[in-house]
Amino acid sequence: MPLDDDAAINAAREKSGEPAVRHKLEFPTTPLGEVPAGGMPTRTLWGDAWRRLRRNKLALVALGYLAIILVFAVTADLWAKPLFGEFMYVDSTTVMQTRFQAPSAMHWMGTDDFGRDELARVVYGARISLAIGIGATTLAVTLGLLLGGLSGYYGGRVDGVIMRMTDVFLAFPYLLFAILLMSVMGPGFWSLVIAIGILGWTTIARVFRSSVLSVKENEYVDAARAMGASDLRILGRHILPNAMAPIIVYSTMSVGGVILSEAALSFLGLGIQPPTPSWGRMLDESQTYMTTHPSLFIWPGLAIVLTVLAFVLLGDGLRDALDVKMKD
Amino acid sequence: MAGDALLKVDDLKMYFHTRDGVVKAVDGVSYELERGGTLGIVGESGSGKSVHALTMMRLVPMPPGRIEGGDVLFKGRSLIAMSDEEIRHVRGNEIAMIFQDPMTSLNPVYRVGRQIAEPLMVHKGASRAEAWDRAVELLRLVGIPNPETRVRDYPHQFSGGMRQRAMIAMALACDPDIVIADEPTTALDVTIQAQIVELMLELQERTGSAIIMITHDLGVVADVADRVLVMYAGKAVEYGTVDEVYYRPLHPYTWGLLDSIPIHGVSEKSELCPIKGQPPSLIFLPSGCPFHPRCPHAQEICRTTVPTLRVIEGSHSSACHFSGDAGFTREGVACEVSPS
Amino acid sequence: MGQYILRRLLQFIPVFLGVTLVLFVLTRVIPGDPVKLLAGERSQDPVVYEAITKAYGLDKPILVQYVNYLGSIVKGDFGQSIATSREVTTIFKEKYPYTVKLALAAIFVEIIIGIGAGVISALRPYSFLDALVTLSTSVLVSLPVFWLGMLLQYFFGIWLKRWTGATLYLPISGAHSATFPDWVHLILPAVTLASVSTAYAARIMRSQLLEVQGQDYVRTAYAKGLSSRAVLWGHSMKNALIPVVTFVALDLGAMLSGAILTETVFNWPGIGYTIFSAIGKRDWPVVIGSTIIVTLVFMVINLVVDIGYAFLDPRIRYDESKA
Numbered sequence: 001m002p003l004d005d006d007a008a009i010n011a012a013r014e015k016s017g018e019p020a021v022r023h024k025l026e027f028p029t030t031p032l033g034e035v036p037a038g039g040m041p042t043r044t045l046w047g048d049a050w051r052r053l054r055r056n057k058l059a060l061v062a063l064g065y066l067a068i069i070l071v072f073a074v075t076a077d078l079w080a081k082p083l084f085g086e087f088m089y090v091d092s093t094t095v096m097q098t099r100f101q102a103p104s105a106m107h108w109m110g111t112d113d114f115g116r117d118e119l120a121r122v123v124y125g126a127r128i129s130l131a132i133g134i135g136a137t138t139l140a141v142t143l144g145l146l147l148g149g150l151s152g153y154y155g156g157r158v159d160g161v162i163m164r165m166t167d168v169f170l171a172f173p174y175l176l177f178a179i180l181l182m183s184v185m186g187p188g189f190w191s192l193v194i195a196i197g198i199l200g201w202t203t204i205a206r207v208f209r210s211s212v213l214s215v216k217e218n219e220y221v222d223a224a225r226a227m228g229a230s231d232l233r234i235l236g237r238h239i240l241p242n243a244m245a246p247i248i249v250y251s252t253m254s255v256g257g258v259i260l261s262e263a264a265l266s267f268l269g270l271g272i273q274p275p276t277p278s279w280g281r282m283l284d285e286s287q288t289y290m291t292t293h294p295s296l297f298i299w300p301g302l303a304i305v306l307t308v309l310a311f312v313l314l315g316d317g318l319r320d321a322l323d324v325k326m327k328d
Numbered sequence: 329m330a331g332d333a334l335l336k337v338d339d340l341k342m343y344f345h346t347r348d349g350v351v352k353a354v355d356g357v358s359y360e361l362e363r364g365g366t367l368g369i370v371g372e373s374g375s376g377k378s379v380h381a382l383t384m385m386r387l388v389p390m391p392p393g394r395i396e397g398g399d400v401l402f403k404g405r406s407l408i409a410m411s412d413e414e415i416r417h418v419r420g421n422e423i424a425m426i427f428q429d430p431m432t433s434l435n436p437v438y439r440v441g442r443q444i445a446e447p448l449m450v451h452k453g454a455s456r457a458e459a460w461d462r463a464v465e466l467l468r469l470v471g472i473p474n475p476e477t478r479v480r481d482y483p484h485q486f487s488g489g490m491r492q493r494a495m496i497a498m499a500l501a502c503d504p505d506i507v508i509a510d511e512p513t514t515a516l517d518v519t520i521q522a523q524i525v526e527l528m529l530e531l532q533e534r535t536g537s538a539i540i541m542i543t544h545d546l547g548v549v550a551d552v553a554d555r556v557l558v559m560y561a562g563k564a565v566e567y568g569t570v571d572e573v574y575y576r577p578l579h580p581y582t583w584g585l586l587d588s589i590p591i592h593g594v595s596e597k598s599e600l601c602p603i604k605g606q607p608p609s610l611i612f613l614p615s616g617c618p619f620h621p622r623c624p625h626a627q628e629i630c631r632t633t634v635p636t637l638r639v640i641e642g643s644h645s646s647a648c649h650f651s652g653d654a655g656f657t658r659e660g661v662a663c664e665v666s667p668s
Numbered sequence: 669m670g671q672y673i674l675r676r677l678l679q680f681i682p683v684f685l686g687v688t689l690v691l692f693v694l695t696r697v698i699p700g701d702p703v704k705l706l707a708g709e710r711s712q713d714p715v716v717y718e719a720i721t722k723a724y725g726l727d728k729p730i731l732v733q734y735v736n737y738l739g740s741i742v743k744g745d746f747g748q749s750i751a752t753s754r755e756v757t758t759i760f761k762e763k764y765p766y767t768v769k770l771a772l773a774a775i776f777v778e779i780i781i782g783i784g785a786g787v788i789s790a791l792r793p794y795s796f797l798d799a800l801v802t803l804s805t806s807v808l809v810s811l812p813v814f815w816l817g818m819l820l821q822y823f824f825g826i827w828l829k830r831w832t833g834a835t836l837y838l839p840i841s842g843a844h845s846a847t848f849p850d851w852v853h854l855i856l857p858a859v860t861l862a863s864v865s866t867a868y869a870a871r872i873m874r875s876q877l878l879e880v881q882g883q884d885y886v887r888t889a890y891a892k893g894l895s896s897r898a899v900l901w902g903h904s905m906k907n908a909l910i911p912v913v914t915f916v917a918l919d920l921g922a923m924l925s926g927a928i929l930t931e932t933v934f935n936w937p938g939i940g941y942t943i944f945s946a947i948g949k950r951d952w953p954v955v956i957g958s959t960i961i962v963t964l965v966f967m968v969i970n971l972v973v974d975i976g977y978a979f980l981d982p983r984i985r986y987d988e989s990k991a
Contacts, residue, residue, distance in 0.1 A: 164679075164682050164683060164686065165686070167679070167683045167686075168683050168686035168687055168690065171683050171684075171687055171963055171966060171967050171970075172687055172690070172963060173922070173925040173926065173959070173962060173963065173966070175928050175929070176925070176926070176928065176940075176943060176944075176959060179928070179944060179947055180691075180694045180695070180698070180947065180955075181694070183694075183698045183700075183947055184694055184697050184698045184699075186699070256810065260810075260812055263812045263814075263815075264812060264813075264814065264929055267812070267814050267929070268928070268929075268932065268944065280812070283812075283814065283815060283818065286818075287818065290818065290821065290822055290826065291826050294822050294826075297815070297818050297822075301812065301815040301818070301819070304810075304811075304812050304815065305807065305810050305811055305812075305815070308810035308811075308812075309806060309807060309810035312806055312809060312810050313806060316806075
């Protein structure tokens with residue numbers, strides 16, 4: 001089950017860095033807009049990256065899409081109920097009249113099996129997906145930086161133990177592990193964040209570890225150490241900034257992966273519980289009515305695909321813009 | 329002599345059309361090579377010396393590359409106009425190439441023997457066994473000890489020098505008329521460099537192949553070549569016999585090259601005098617003479633008019649407005665570490 | 669080489685112990701008492717309760733249980749299901765063939781379509797076809813597999829059936845039926861399970877082939893006078909395929925650990941679904957036993973891939989310093 005296997009996906013991502021030129025013909029060229037006669041405009045790494053990202057139309061569209069759904073998701077409480085009516089709790093007296101309505105001016109995507117507005121539920125689902133996506137990624141990155149940093153910086157036995165831990169995490173079937181963790185903690189928002197976050201730290205840890213290993217040997221790190229900087233300071237001030245680019249790329253792609261994991265767990269009934277709308281849960285519930293009301297599984301599925309695709313494309317764009325080689 | 333030249337390169341131009349602009353990698357190069365002769369092509373990286381060789385062999389990916397003009401005649405046939413099928417029979421068979429980095433130029437997943445045997449099977453119709461036996465002989469010829477066993481090795485089991493020897497063996501497999509060596513010694517240790525150059529000369533004597541030696545190392549050229557072509561920014565700037573170019577250089581760029589390396593017996597100066605500045609961007613070439621921004625002798629005309637390669641005396645030509653002027657010689661114009 | 673294998677084998681042991689320990693601890697802290705669940709709503713005789721608890725060793729401290737368990741699995745005894753009292757090994761033997769069948773079918777799809785699309789894409793980089801392949805792979809990796817399964821079910825099982833008047837359609841549930849031969853039942857689950865990996869296989873194939881085609885040794889091959897076809901199949905392919913084969917093999921290992929989502933959507937009676945429903949029933953012997961076996965399979969395949977990689981790539985095979 002490759003979807004559920006971080007290792008396979010990362011192995012693949014690592015391999016899919018694309019070569020820019022076919023033959024290494026060397027000739028000095030100067031990028032457009034830089035007149036060599038004049039003074040070289042000073043540019044930062046980030047300014048440069050942004051300039052390159054702006055040329056990538058797909059990544060820009062993805063960024064725009066994500067910005068829009070983020071705004072809708074954050075403000076959903078303000079307008080969803082007034083506009084589309086109650087979309088969480090079921091009014092048992094009117095269910096039979098309001099369920100399975102076709103799209104209308106009032107309900108753009110129709111209503112679900114409990115007569116709730118489908119559009120409102122899809123938009124509210126974005127709120128859940130994005131919150132868990134960002135929350136679990138933050139947890140995974142924090143854990144990964146901490147453990148990867150320790151591993152790379154101290155080496156020796158610490159490194160050995162932490163690397164064996166990543167082996168254990170990667171040897172375990174991902175989804176099975178997630179299901180067991182969810183069973184321990186019980187369903188719910190925070191359980192999802194913690195379970196997915198805990199399972200996601202290994203990749204970032206490995207990336208950061210190798211960054212630390214390569215930066216550690218630089219002379220400016222020695223210089224900082226000679227001047228009495230603490231280990232924590234060296235990691236935070238000297239090593240972390242140099243490792244930022246790959247971490248940003250991985251984090252972006254990881255949000256998409258988390259959204260898929262959340263959807264899978266909720267689909268299996270272990271994640272977000274009703275009546276709160278979550279895309280995975282909506283898909284699970286729609287299975288019953290697949291034959292008669294296929295639109296109920298089309299909408300939440302499309303929402304997942306578009307959102308995850310946006311993170312994937314943005315991640316690809318960032319990878320190219322920041323010139324990150326995806327290697328373990 | 330012009331009629332029976334083995335190879336005649338005439339005003340060859342290869343431009344790359346990139347997103348950032350047109351790179352004039354080779355911008356009008358002409359020379360002739362006789363049977364059994366050795367031509368040294370010298371220049372900094374980016375001078376177009378390697379690209380020009382790949383262009384002749386039609387090994388430049390097109391696009392982005394495009395031949396914008398000129399021709400290459402090999403035994404009277406145009407290499408540029410040939411069909412893909414015809415040029416394929418020239419490559420490795422009549423003209424063979426040795427590349428700069430022997431570490432990456434051999435396929436890591438195949439045995440050395442198979443790679444040397446391959447051109448024989450492709451061009452000479454040799455059977456697998458015949459080609460294999462010949463590969464052993466070739467390895468012996470290039471000085472690999474125990475060729476019977478080493479032929480079964482993979483490239484990573486060879487040292488850098490041995491790999492370059494294997495590349496030479498591969499190039500010689502079909503007894504080519506021309507061997508183009510593209511910086512064959514650059515990636516090697518200094519002691520190995522000399523061995524490889526010696527080996528190539530020794531083999532040239534035996535086989536009678538002509539050699540085009542592309543290098544930035546003037547020492548190598550002085551040792552092996554009988555004619556020298558100096559390239560700068562895609563253009564030929566000086567062309568002559570090795571004695572002419574080394575003892576009576578005409579172009580200020582050649583002076584700079586000679587001044588920037590310590591060659592015993594060639595440079596009489598005790599002080600090194602490196603060329604200032606960087607090679608120009610091939611997209612934004614300077615107006616006039618491409619060397620003028622770095623040339624200590626540049627005048628107004630150098631900024632406005634592109635000099636052409638013209639014969640100064642005998643077969644010795646130069647692309648400098650002032651070449652041939654009285655007093656405009658390397659000795660006449662002192663090398664100065666200018667204050668600017 | 670021998671040293672390399674030995675070292676990999678030694679690394680195997682702590683990872684295996686780690687996996688089993690984590691499993692044990694997790695299942696112990698998960699709320700829900702299997703013995704109570706067994707009784708369901710009925711009230712249970714405390715004597716019976718104690719007897720069952722003792723019989724499964726659930727009264728002993730967790731570490732003792734763990735060590736005892738390790739001792740018995742070495743002898744091939746994985747215990748009995750609490751829910752059905754059947755031997756875990758019997759359940760496994762019954763369910764695992766379905767998972768293997770599904771995994772092999774999915775790998776077949778992955779190899780044919782993934783590698784094929786990758787090669788086509790790489791041969792004409794930046795062409796329309798290449799752009800199409802690249803975009804489809806991006807979409808495929810963004811699809812939740814279970815949703816893809818549902819889409820396929822709807823299209824091939826419901827819509828097509830309705831549209832052709834039940835003459836042409838595909839089965840969307842289970843592994844056997846009177847209407848279809850068994851292999852037809854495999855089609856939709858296999859395509860679903862293969863989807864994401866196929867996309868990755870295509871991407872890896874494309875980028876590897878493009879990278880290899882730009883290598884110096886490919887230029888050398890052209891300079892020898894080989895035709896483009898001879899260069900592609902004789903020189904580039906072997907180099908480019910090494911990472912792809914590695915990926916596909918690792919992926920097979922992952923698929924053999926059970927495809928919970930695909931098996932759930934298609935009611936496929938494989939080991940993934942079995943473990944998932946055993947978790948719901950707190951049937952720990954089934955969960956732990958089956959998970960240990962599939963994890964072992966996964967780890968063994970990983971090991972074989974690593975060693976096989978060394979055989980495919982002579983640089984590793986002969987490089988003792990790397991061992």
